[in-house]
Amino acid sequence: MTTDGMQDITAGGKEQAQALYEATVAALNERYELVYVDYRDQLSDRDVQDLLNGDADTVYDRFDEGWLSENRSHGATYEVEQITTEEERNLLEEHGRLDDLRLEIENRDESDPVRDMWRNTPHTLMTVKLDHDVPDYTLRPDDEFDEILAEIANAAGIDLDGNRDALTDLLANASYGGQLLLIWHGDAEDAIGATKATWTDPHLLILNSFNGSGFDAQVKGAVTRDLKPGDITVDKVRAGYSWHQTACPHPPAYATTVEFEKPTAPEQPDLHKTVNGAPR
Numbered sequence: 001m002t003t004d005g006m007q008d009i010t011a012g013g014k015e016q017a018q019a020l021y022e023a024t025v026a027a028l029n030e031r032y033e034l035v036y037v038d039y040r041d042q043l044s045d046r047d048v049q050d051l052l053n054g055d056a057d058t059v060y061d062r063f064d065e066g067w068l069s070e071n072r073s074h075g076a077t078y079e080v081e082q083i084t085t086e087e088e089r090n091l092l093e094e095h096g097r098l099d100d101l102r103l104e105i106e107n108r109d110e111s112d113p114v115r116d117m118w119r120n121t122p123h124t125l126m127t128v129k130l131d132h133d134v135p136d137y138t139l140r141p142d143d144e145f146d147e148i149l150a151e152i153a154n155a156a157g158i159d160l161d162g163n164r165d166a167l168t169d170l171l172a173n174a175s176y177g178g179q180l181l182l183i184w185h186g187d188a189e190d191a192i193g194a195t196k197a198t199w200t201d202p203h204l205l206i207l208n209s210f211n212g213s214g215f216d217a218q219v220k221g222a223v224t225r226d227l228k229p230g231d232i233t234v235d236k237v238r239a240g241y242s243w244h245q246t247a248c249p250h251p252p253a254y255a256t257t258v259e260f261e262k263p264t265a266p267e268q269p270d271l272h273k274t275v276n277g278a279p280r
Contacts, residue, residue, distance in 0.1 A: 034075025
């Protein structure tokens with residue numbers, strides 16, 4: 001075969017590969033999810049706390065970029081295999097268009113491992129401060145006990161008379177005093193971006209995180225609080241002694257009805273981080 005004949009065959013193969021590439025790209029889906037998240041993969045307590053703090057970037061940065069790239073590449077290769085034959089892939093590879101096709105699919109990837117891991121992350125025990133430090137009542141005169149009860153009820157915004165027994169039990173069993181908290185068990189994702197929350201018949205907790213003491217009691221009524229990022233704490237990542245460490249509680253026992261108020265959609269924090277315009 002002459003050199004000119006060989007060039008004609010090569011040119012024809014290149015044109016065929018280009019036509020195949022363009023036709024395949026035209027048939028691609030607009031979006032793909034290429035990064036696989038196993039059903040056992042879930043967010044850590046630290047991840048959840050950072051998201052509650054409004055720091056989604058830190059959570060995404062914990063994902064190794066090599067791991068993401070490798071999974072995205074594997075996913076793109078799988079998708080290519082679903083829409084081309086081995087002969088077509090050989091043709092594309094011979095003329096340098098197979099990698100281009102994989103890259104085209106990768107650029108359409110909308111995988112969000114954080115979003116997917118939320119689905120696998122169990123409910124957790126959380127607290128919110130009620131902006132009141134309860135004193136060690138044993139160091140106060142006996143006639144101030146009722147005054148301390150009133151301060152607790154006022155801090156929580158609940159009726160003292162209707163909760164006197166519960167608050168008495170709460171204070172009497174938290175003899176070292178501590179921080180007044182509202183504690184509940186629920187889905188932390190529901191709280192992301194919330195600006196206000198109302199809990200119905202929740203548990204109040206007096207927790208001394210310095211010496212690992214405290215007590216909780218369920219009260220009657222609604223407790224409402226304005227919220228900002230960082231106001232809600234995942235108990236297990238609390239500085240000092242957590243309630244888990246202090247009392248080894250059964251978290252589901254703290255489940256309660258809670259309603260979160262959030263801003264309109266454009267103002268809500270976006271958990272889907274992008275890098276150079278490409279979804280991570």
